[in-house]
Structure formats: structure tokens, C-alpha cells
Amino acid sequence: MLTKDLLRVSRRGGGYQPVFADREDRPLAARVVGTFQGHVDETRGDLDGALRELEGDAEDFKLVRGLAKCCEHAARFETRAPVTPSSVRRAAFVAAEELDGVVTPAERERALDRAADSLAVAVDDVDASLFADLEERQVLASFDAPWDPDGLLAQYNLSLAQTALFDAVEVRVRSSDPKALVSAVKRLRLMYEIRKSDDDGVADGSPTVREVVVTGPDALFSRSRRYGTRFARLLRTVAKASEWRLEATVDDHGTERELVLSDDDPVRVPDAEPVAEVSFDSGVEADFAARFEGLDLDWVLSREPEPLATGYRVMIPDFAFDYAPGGDSDAGPDFRVFFEVMGFWTPEYVEKKLSQLADVEDVEMVVAVDESLGVGEDVASTDAAVVPYSGSVRVKDVVDVLREYERDLVADAAAALPGSLTPADDVVTLAALAERKGVSEDALADVAFPEHELVGRTLVRPAVLDDAASELADGMAYGDAEAVLDEYGLDDASAALSTLGYRVEWTGLSGGTVREK
Amino acid sequence: MTVVLRFENGSVRVDGDVPDAVLDAVPEMEADPRSGGYRTPAVAYAAVRDALAAADVDVDDRVLDLDSLPALDTTYELRSYQEDALDAWTDADRRGNLELPTGSGKTVIAIAAMAALSTPTLVVVPTIDLLEQWRRELDAEFDVPIGQFGGGQQRFEPITVSTYDSAYLKAEDVGDRFGFVVFDEVHHLGGEGYRDVARLLAAPARMGLTATFERPDDAHEVVAELVGPLVHRLSVDDLAGEHLAPYDVKRVEVDLTPDERERYEANQETFTDYLAQSGIQMRSGSDYQELVKRSGNDPAAREALLAKERARRIMLGSEAKVDALGDVLDRHRDDRVIVFTAHNDFAYRVAERFLVPVITHQTSASERKEVLQRFRDGRYSRIVSSNVLDEGVDVPEANVGVVCSGSGSEREFTQRLGRILRPRDGKTARLYEIVSQDTAEERVASRRR
Incomplete structure (x- = not known):
């Protein structure tokens, strides 16, 4: 983290955005690193002077100082003096006192001679050591930068983003790793609540997004900035997630401004482990995820999806299933089922889970319960659907539950459809129409199509069928007939032929002749 | 139902049915949607406790966690x-x-x-x-x-x-x-x-x-x-004479050396030129803030600020001041003298030139303790310090104070004076103020009077 006077933010549009260093600043970063490297064995005063000269050339002196600040963490300064300065001072002060004070240069010399005598060292060493431990007279003993200029820029950008949070009074976070987030919030002795994005009362039909609102205990009474450094530390945890977004309300000298950071910004935690392979709390969960993803279902699985509010706490279910008819999560209605695997842990764990389930907000929840826990009924009484298991969770049992939701979704979608539909197309497949309407194909089963005829799984206007029929004749090669039908957009040839009163006399695996029935 | 009071991270958490009378009596009390219950900043604890007692509510008060302590005695007899x-x-x-x-x-x-x-x-x-x-x-x-x-x-x-x-x-x-x-x-x-x-x-x-x-x-x-x-x-007037030593103030005006004067004027000019150019008038603190803000992306503004700071340092640390201080030290060889400076640099210059024990923010705790102890027991009779000794520090029996460069705030002056308001062998305490002539500093010093 930097000091606040080195903060660079843009307040454009009422915002509060850190001005990150970018590729163009690379030469400057290299010069700062070079200045440190070039001043090993020289005094801090000389180093500071050289850095100040860089400031003159640079566009923004704060950037130079910020980079230097980051470098300082890798620098080691030490006092170099022939004799320990504090002992020399004591001897010199005592000597001056014995001479009734030192005013003239001659008196000073006499006092230093006495001091040198009392320490049995040379008088020059006394003068050289007297204040050798002052900060600006200390010597840069070593500079071991763990990074190259690009690494320094990365370090700077993270520090800058953290510094921008110093005056934050509240942060709101979305993260692909909510568990780490919540545990960091607790560790930093902050408080949180879960807020849903649709809580703003605007019914715009957008899907609910839950964010974790983080404040300190005192936030209830004052928009306190005392938690700023903790928010800054929290950023390290937030930025370790693969996907994240952090919004902060900043008290900028009495004006509230909004700061937004996300994984799009150049904010990386250098010593973070590379975004971890999905890790699971238990083998049961890992096993289930692997087997579920091997199936081709109308549901997409996501792990540790989002934090749910439960009473005054948070619950982060193990998985969520998002409805994705045909494997396309944009198709069909937004519908999410949460899934929690309750393995055998400790009685406290089971009790905590039960109380979470009892208080959790109104969402669709499926819980897999280890039969040996004997709490299936308790769970069922919390409105969650129960899937009992022993050993490992059977995917089929979960799929059965999801199928029930699917049936309801299909029925809901069907109920929302009109009794009859007249698509503008001459030819359209049920699949395409279903997608257009945002329903599954099954939902179209009870819909009437007064101007179309159903040929296989395709709707066709009778006029098109007539035109196609006029080009077909008894005894035509099957391949030719197929080409004709294809021209009219009828790609299910056998269904079309059958509708038009033909059958195929097959003469091998692919060839054949079209015959009137 | 019993109301439970707990201390939580600097706040008091209040759980249970809190009567409206109590909510009215303690305006700081707020319902907390994050944890349930109510919460107040810890400072309101006494008010909460009193209001609950007045409303005759059963209270389970777990706020304070006090270790037991033997009865404390003092040997002081109060005046x-x-x-x-x-x-x-x-x-x-x-x-x-x-x-x-x-x-x-x-x-x-x-x-x-x-x-x-x-x-x-x-x-x-x-x-x-x-x-x-x-x-x-x-x-x-x-x-x-x-x-x-x-x-x-x-x-x-x-x-x-x-x-x-x-x-x-x-x-x-x-x-x-x-x-x-x-x-x-x-x-x-x-x-x-x-x-x-x-x-x-x-x-x-x-x-x-x-x-x-x-x-x-x-x-x-x-x-x-x-x-x-x-x-x-x-x-002070209520006590002066009776409990506190009377004191004199002596003001010493010094000139900058010709070289210092030249550099001072040059830097001052850079600063005023910029003001004239940019149309900023230094009337209040916010004008100064404006200049600081501009210096972020305007190199000329930054140069103006740096020049101003250089001018200030020349004036605060002028050679003539060091010489004048030498005169004071010479005159008071038998007295106990404390010298104050506004900057570390100047304190170290004094220490190095006159071999006077020094205390600044940089001084280690052990050395600071040693220097003060030796001053207290008489082994040292002079001491130079930057602001660290400003307040309340008990420095007995100093009877000469020298303020080499002050910031001009009312409080600092009073408290620096306080440093030497101590009787010593019936001698009159004396405060010297050493200022550079014909600079902004003079105005600061006269504002104090």
C-alpha cells in the first residue's frame, strides 16, 4: 500500500477511479529500479536526490514516488559508522557539558577531542560517527527487487487500488469465490449483509444478482473511514478470485464518490496461486460434479454460485443448476436451483446447516443428505427437496428432481403460450420456433398451427408442400427427390415424402427409388 | 423479557425488547439489519444503561469485562x-x-x-x-x-x-x-x-x-x-505568582545572510510569479489546497510549491539564527536551556554545531529516555528538540527557552511557554524568540501576540 498523498485517482463523472500505470510507464519503472540498483552503497539522501530528479522528468511526480515506495520494500538501509553513533553522542554531549557548553568552533574541537579520548578512538571517527544514523545519512546496503519493471508496475497497481480504498466507507463485492470473501470479512472483523440487485424495487426482469455489502460495526452510526485499511486488505482476497467486481463508496473530503474495480482492471495479487483448479470441500461433492458434467442435460452446473442470506448470516450452497434448454443457458427462462450436499461432519455442523436451511431466503433448494445423519425429515420440513444418499450422491436422483422442475417450467411456459400460433415463415422447425418463444419444444405440443402443416418436427405451409409435390414423380431417384425437398427448406426428407404420399424403395444403404404409396 | 447488553468491536449490541422510551432517550441507538437487535457506539453505553434503569427493564449487562484491582492509594496532597x-x-x-x-x-x-x-x-x-x-x-x-x-x-x-x-x-x-x-x-x-x-x-x-x-x-x-x-x-493569570514562575519574553531579530537573502527572494519570486500568472490569490487555506491540487498535473504549480517550501526552509534555518542561538547559549552557560525548532534539520544542525543533546521524532525510545533522564537529573543542562516536546512533558527546572522557528499557532506558543514556567532558584524564567527579519515568519510571530 502507498501513502495517501501518492494516490492518483480520476474524479471524472463523479467517480473515483485509480489512474493505473500501463505499458507506457514501463521505461519509468525501469529507471526507478535502475536508480535503486545504482545507489547501493550510497546514502539515502543521495538516493532521494536522484529520485527527485526523475520526478522532474516524469509526467506525474506521484507516480515516481509511488514506484519508489514499492521499491523501498525491497531495499535495506543500514548505518555505517566507525563507532556506534549513540555512544559517540553521549561522550560528546558529556564532554560539552564538562566545558560548560560549546559555542565556538574551538570549544567544539576541544569537546570532540575529549570524547575521542574517553572512547579511545580517533577524533575524525567521532565526527564521522556523530549522526551517521540519521535517516538521510544511512546507506542503501542492498536492493533485492523480486520483480522486473513489469512486475513493479503490477505491484504498484495493486498498491494503488488498495490505497484508493483508504477512505472507503462501504464496499460491495461480487466474486466467483464467495467463501473466501466471507471468511476474509470475518477475519478482518468487518460485517456484511447480502443485498439482491433487484432490491432496488425496479422490476426490470433482469436476473437477481447477489452482492456482499461489507461495512464495519460502526457504519451504523457514521460513514466511518476507519475501516478503509481493512477494505484495502480485503481487496487482496477479492482480487484472487478469477471473476470479481468491487464497488466502493468513498468519502472524498466530504463528497461521496463511487469506485469500481473488477477483474478487467490491472489489479492482480502477485503472490497468489494461479487461479486454482476447482477445489471441493469433500470428495462427495467433487465426485458428484464430475459425474453430472459428463451428462448432456438441459441444466448447467456452477460451483459455489452466490451467497444467500439466511437470517443475519450467509449460506453459500455447494452448487447451482441453471436451466439451459438444449445446453444453451440463454434460452428458456432464467431459473436457478441451489444444491447443497450435507455430508457427515459433526453434530454442530449439521445443526448449523439445518438452521441455515430454515432461515434461508426464498429460493429453490435441493439438499443431498447422508442417510446416516438421520435428519432427512428435518431437512424436508425446511421446504428444501431432499435427496438421500449413502456413500456417494446418485446423479440420477438429482436429475429426477431437476426433471420435475423442468416439467413445471415446460408447463409454465406452455401455459403462457397462446392456443394457436401463425408464424410468418413458410417453413420453420419446432425447435427454432420454441427457441424464439423461449420455451421447450414440448411446450408447443398443445398449440394449434392453423396455417401450417406439421411434417415430422417442421411446420410447413400447404402451398409449399403443393409446389414441392409438383416436382416429384413416381420412380424418381431418392437422391434427386431429397435435393428438391431441400430446396423448399424441408430437410426431413422421409417425413416430407411420407406426408406427400410417397414411400422409398431402398436399394442399398443410401440409394433408392421414390414410389407412390 | 431481559435485555442483553454486549460489547462488540467498539459498539454495544442490545438484544431483546427495548421500550420506546429507551430508544427516545438514546438517539444513537439503531436497529442493525446485519446482526439483528440494536446497536450503539460504545460511548453511549452509560446512557443506554441509565435509560434502561429508568424504564425499569431487566438487564443482563455483559458490556464491561473489568479485571479486579486492589484499592488504589495516592500520596499526593491536592492543592x-x-x-x-x-x-x-x-x-x-x-x-x-x-x-x-x-x-x-x-x-x-x-x-x-x-x-x-x-x-x-x-x-x-x-x-x-x-x-x-x-x-x-x-x-x-x-x-x-x-x-x-x-x-x-x-x-x-x-x-x-x-x-x-x-x-x-x-x-x-x-x-x-x-x-x-x-x-x-x-x-x-x-x-x-x-x-x-x-x-x-x-x-x-x-x-x-x-x-x-x-x-x-x-x-x-x-x-x-x-x-x-x-x-x-x-x-495562567489565576495561578501566576502563586504557583508558577513569572517569565519575560525576549525577541531577537536576525537578518538572512546576503546569499540566503538572494536565494530566499529568488524562490519567493518563483512562487509569487506563478500566483500572478495563474490568478490564484492566497487568501485562505482552500486557495492553498487549490494550488496543491493543481500541482498534481501542472509542473509549474509543483515548481511553485517546491520554491515556496525552499524559501521557508531558508528562512527557518538561516545561518544568522544559528549564530544568534550561539549568543544565547553563551550568555546562559549556567542556566538550564531548552531550544525548540520546527524542523528536524535545524535541530540536528544545532546539535552538531553546539554538541547539544537532541530529541526529534527520529530519536529512539531508549536514547530519548536517556537524554530526558540526564537533563532531569542535571547531568545535561541543555537540550534541543523539534516539536516532540511541545506538550505536557515534564521537564523540570528549565529556566531559559528558545523558540527558533515557530508555526505561530496560539496553542503551541502557550504550551512552549509552559515548558519554562518553572521556578529555579528564585530566578526569572526567560523565553527567547529568534526570528528572521523581513520575511513571512515575522508576520507569524507578531500574530501570536
Whole structure:
């Protein structure tokens, strides 16, 4: 983290955005690193002077100082003096006192001679050591930068983003790793609540997004900035997630401004482990995820999806299933089922889970319960659907539950459809129409199509069928007939032929002749 | 139903059915959607407790977690004006501020209050030197170990002394461990950053001590909210002659050397030229802020600021001042002299040239202690310091003070004066003020009068 006077933010549009260093600043970063490297064995005063000269050339002196600040963490300064300065001072002060004070240069010399005598060292060493431990007279003993200029820029950008949070009074976070987030919030002795994005009362039909609102205990009474450094530390945890977004309300000298950071910004935690392979709390969960993803279902699985509010706490279910008819999560209605695997842990764990389930907000929840826990009924009484298991969770049992939701979704979608539909197309497949309407194909089963005829799984206007029929004749090669039908957009040839009163006399695996029935 | 009170990270959590009368009586109490129940800042603990008692509610009060302490005794005999101050505070329900001149024995009043209450107490002070001084004092007075937050230590004891900075950081942790809190130099509490120290402590009994309660920014009103009203006030004039030594002020004006003058004028010109060009007029602090803001992306503004700072340093650290100081030191070879400077640089120049023991922010705790101790016991008769000795530090028997470069604030002047308001062999104390002639500094010095 930097000091606040080195903060660079843009307040454009009422915002509060850190001005990150970018590729163009690379030469400057290299010069700062070079200045440190070039001043090993020289005094801090000389180093500071050289850095100040860089400031003159640079566009923004704060950037130079910020980079230097980051470098300082890798620098080691030490006092170099022939004799320990504090002992020399004591001897010199005592000597001056014995001479009734030192005013003239001659008196000073006499006092230093006495001091040198009392320490049995040379008088020059006394003068050289007297204040050798002052900060600006200390010597840069070593500079071991763990990074190259690009690494320094990365370090700077993270520090800058953290510094921008110093005056934050509240942060709101979305993260692909909510568990780490919540545990960091607790560790930093902050408080949180879960807020849903649709809580703003605007019914715009957008899907609910839950964010974790983080404040300190005192936030209830004052928009306190005392938690700023903790928010800054929290950023390290937030930025370790693969996907994240952090919004902060900043008290900028009495004006509230909004700061937004996300994984799009150049904010990386250098010593973070590379975004971890999905890790699971238990083998049961890992096993289930692997087997579920091997199936081709109308549901997409996501792990540790989002934090749910439960009473005054948070619950982060193990998985969520998002409805994705045909494997396309944009198709069909937004519908999410949460899934929690309750393995055998400790009685406290089971009790905590039960109380979470009892208080959790109104969402669709499926819980897999280890039969040996004997709490299936308790769970069922919390409105969650129960899937009992022993050993490992059977995917089929979960799929059965999801199928029930699917049936309801299909029925809901069907109920929302009109009794009859007249698509503008001459030819359209049920699949395409279903997608257009945002329903599954099954939902179209009870819909009437007064101007179309159903040929296989395709709707066709009778006029098109007539035109196609006029080009077909008894005894035509099957391949030719197929080409004709294809021209009219009828790609299910056998269904079309059958509708038009033909059958195929097959003469091998692919060839054949079209015959009137 | 019983109402449960708990201390949680600098706040008091209130669970149970709270009657409306109590909510009305304690406006700070708020429902907390994050945890359920109600919450107040810890400072309101006494108010919550009193309001619940008045409403006749059953209370399970778990807020304070106080270690047991033997009855505390003090050997001090209070002077009559100290007695009056203590009585006024006790009558104000043990919450309030006392304004007394430096050197009038404020510490003694607080020690008497601690002995009377015999409850775990936190003493909050602004500087490391005061921290040391209070610890020494309490160690000598009470037969219990004394804890310390600050100066490189974080050790809790039922009686603990802390800096404001450490208390700011620790208040959330230890806000439930003290029944009484003493704020030395309480005007610091009005600073935006330090208010939380008092807000996040639950201690019902509170005492503030200062020589200058009122702050120009009216922040003393905040102090009154956090600690209590000003319950007793005594001015220097009330005490002068009787308890404090009279003093003279001598003003020494020095010229810059020709070289310094040249550099001073050149830098000053860079600054004023920029002002003229950019149309900024230095009328108030916000004009200065504007300049600082511009310096972020305007190299000329930055150069102007740097030039101004160079001019200031030339004037504050002029060679003539060092010479003038030499004259003062020469004249007072038999006296006990304290020299104040506004900057470390100048303090070290004085120390190096005249071999005068020096204390600045950079001085280590052990060396600082050694120098002060030697000054106290007479082995050293002179000392030079940057601002660190400004407030309250007990430096006995100094009778000559030299202010080499001041910032001109009212408080600093009073308190620096206070440093030497101590009788010594019936001798008149003397304060020297050494200023550079015909510079901005002169205006600062005359503003003080």
C-alpha cells in the first residue's frame, strides 16, 4: 500500500477511479529500479536526490514516488559508522557539558577531542560517527527487487487500488469465490449483509444478482473511514478470485464518490496461486460434479454460485443448476436451483446447516443428505427437496428432481403460450420456433398451427408442400427427390415424402427409388 | 423479557425488547439489519444503561469485562485549586473536561480520580514522551503493573497508558476493559481521526485534561459530546505568582545572510510569479489546497510549491539564527536551556554545531529516555528538540527557552511557554524568540501576540 498523498485517482463523472500505470510507464519503472540498483552503497539522501530528479522528468511526480515506495520494500538501509553513533553522542554531549557548553568552533574541537579520548578512538571517527544514523545519512546496503519493471508496475497497481480504498466507507463485492470473501470479512472483523440487485424495487426482469455489502460495526452510526485499511486488505482476497467486481463508496473530503474495480482492471495479487483448479470441500461433492458434467442435460452446473442470506448470516450452497434448454443457458427462462450436499461432519455442523436451511431466503433448494445423519425429515420440513444418499450422491436422483422442475417450467411456459400460433415463415422447425418463444419444444405440443402443416418436427405451409409435390414423380431417384425437398427448406426428407404420399424403395444403404404409396 | 447488553468491536449490541422510551432517550441507538437487535457506539453505553434503569427493564449487562484491582492509594496532597477541579468533575457525574495551565499539576488530579474510582483505567496521551512520563508517574504512585500501548509496546494491564494513535487502533479490542478513561491534552480528541478513540470505548467515567480547551475549528463541541462538558477552568493569570514562575519574553531579530537573502527572494519570486500568472490569490487555506491540487498535473504549480517550501526552509534555518542561538547559549552557560525548532534539520544542525543533546521524532525510545533522564537529573543542562516536546512533558527546572522557528499557532506558543514556567532558584524564567527579519515568519510571530 502507498501513502495517501501518492494516490492518483480520476474524479471524472463523479467517480473515483485509480489512474493505473500501463505499458507506457514501463521505461519509468525501469529507471526507478535502475536508480535503486545504482545507489547501493550510497546514502539515502543521495538516493532521494536522484529520485527527485526523475520526478522532474516524469509526467506525474506521484507516480515516481509511488514506484519508489514499492521499491523501498525491497531495499535495506543500514548505518555505517566507525563507532556506534549513540555512544559517540553521549561522550560528546558529556564532554560539552564538562566545558560548560560549546559555542565556538574551538570549544567544539576541544569537546570532540575529549570524547575521542574517553572512547579511545580517533577524533575524525567521532565526527564521522556523530549522526551517521540519521535517516538521510544511512546507506542503501542492498536492493533485492523480486520483480522486473513489469512486475513493479503490477505491484504498484495493486498498491494503488488498495490505497484508493483508504477512505472507503462501504464496499460491495461480487466474486466467483464467495467463501473466501466471507471468511476474509470475518477475519478482518468487518460485517456484511447480502443485498439482491433487484432490491432496488425496479422490476426490470433482469436476473437477481447477489452482492456482499461489507461495512464495519460502526457504519451504523457514521460513514466511518476507519475501516478503509481493512477494505484495502480485503481487496487482496477479492482480487484472487478469477471473476470479481468491487464497488466502493468513498468519502472524498466530504463528497461521496463511487469506485469500481473488477477483474478487467490491472489489479492482480502477485503472490497468489494461479487461479486454482476447482477445489471441493469433500470428495462427495467433487465426485458428484464430475459425474453430472459428463451428462448432456438441459441444466448447467456452477460451483459455489452466490451467497444467500439466511437470517443475519450467509449460506453459500455447494452448487447451482441453471436451466439451459438444449445446453444453451440463454434460452428458456432464467431459473436457478441451489444444491447443497450435507455430508457427515459433526453434530454442530449439521445443526448449523439445518438452521441455515430454515432461515434461508426464498429460493429453490435441493439438499443431498447422508442417510446416516438421520435428519432427512428435518431437512424436508425446511421446504428444501431432499435427496438421500449413502456413500456417494446418485446423479440420477438429482436429475429426477431437476426433471420435475423442468416439467413445471415446460408447463409454465406452455401455459403462457397462446392456443394457436401463425408464424410468418413458410417453413420453420419446432425447435427454432420454441427457441424464439423461449420455451421447450414440448411446450408447443398443445398449440394449434392453423396455417401450417406439421411434417415430422417442421411446420410447413400447404402451398409449399403443393409446389414441392409438383416436382416429384413416381420412380424418381431418392437422391434427386431429397435435393428438391431441400430446396423448399424441408430437410426431413422421409417425413416430407411420407406426408406427400410417397414411400422409398431402398436399394442399398443410401440409394433408392421414390414410389407412390 | 431481559435485555442483553454486549460489547462488540467498539459498539454495544442490545438484544431483546427495548421500550420506546429507551430508544427516545438514546438517539444513537439503531436497529442493525446485519446482526439483528440494536446497536450503539460504545460511548453511549452509560446512557443506554441509565435509560434502561429508568424504564425499569431487566438487564443482563455483559458490556464491561473489568479485571479486579486492589484499592488504589495516592500520596499526593491536592492543592486547593486541584481539589476544586476534582470536585467539579465528580459532581458532573464523573464525565467532563478540566482546563488548567501547563505546570499546574493536571496529572495529580487525574491520579486522585483514579484512586477514588479504583477501577481499570486507560490514560490516553498524544506523545511518546508523555507516555513515558505517565508510566513513570503511575508506576511510582500505584502498586500495580502499568500497561502500555504505543512506543513499540502493546501490553495490556488494568491500568494502561496509550498514545492516541495506538488507542485509535486498539479501542475496538479493549473498549470493554476499562471503567475510566483519562484523555490528557484532550483537545486532540477533536481531530477528525481521533474521535473514534472516545466513541469506541465503553468506559462510563471520563476525564479530559487540557490547557486550551477551545479549538478554533469549534471541535471542542465534539470533545464535549464524547467526554462531557467543560466542568472547571483556571487561567495562567489565576495561578501566576502563586504557583508558577513569572517569565519575560525576549525577541531577537536576525537578518538572512546576503546569499540566503538572494536565494530566499529568488524562490519567493518563483512562487509569487506563478500566483500572478495563474490568478490564484492566497487568501485562505482552500486557495492553498487549490494550488496543491493543481500541482498534481501542472509542473509549474509543483515548481511553485517546491520554491515556496525552499524559501521557508531558508528562512527557518538561516545561518544568522544559528549564530544568534550561539549568543544565547553563551550568555546562559549556567542556566538550564531548552531550544525548540520546527524542523528536524535545524535541530540536528544545532546539535552538531553546539554538541547539544537532541530529541526529534527520529530519536529512539531508549536514547530519548536517556537524554530526558540526564537533563532531569542535571547531568545535561541543555537540550534541543523539534516539536516532540511541545506538550505536557515534564521537564523540570528549565529556566531559559528558545523558540527558533515557530508555526505561530496560539496553542503551541502557550504550551512552549509552559515548558519554562518553572521556578529555579528564585530566578526569572526567560523565553527567547529568534526570528528572521523581513520575511513571512515575522508576520507569524507578531500574530501570536
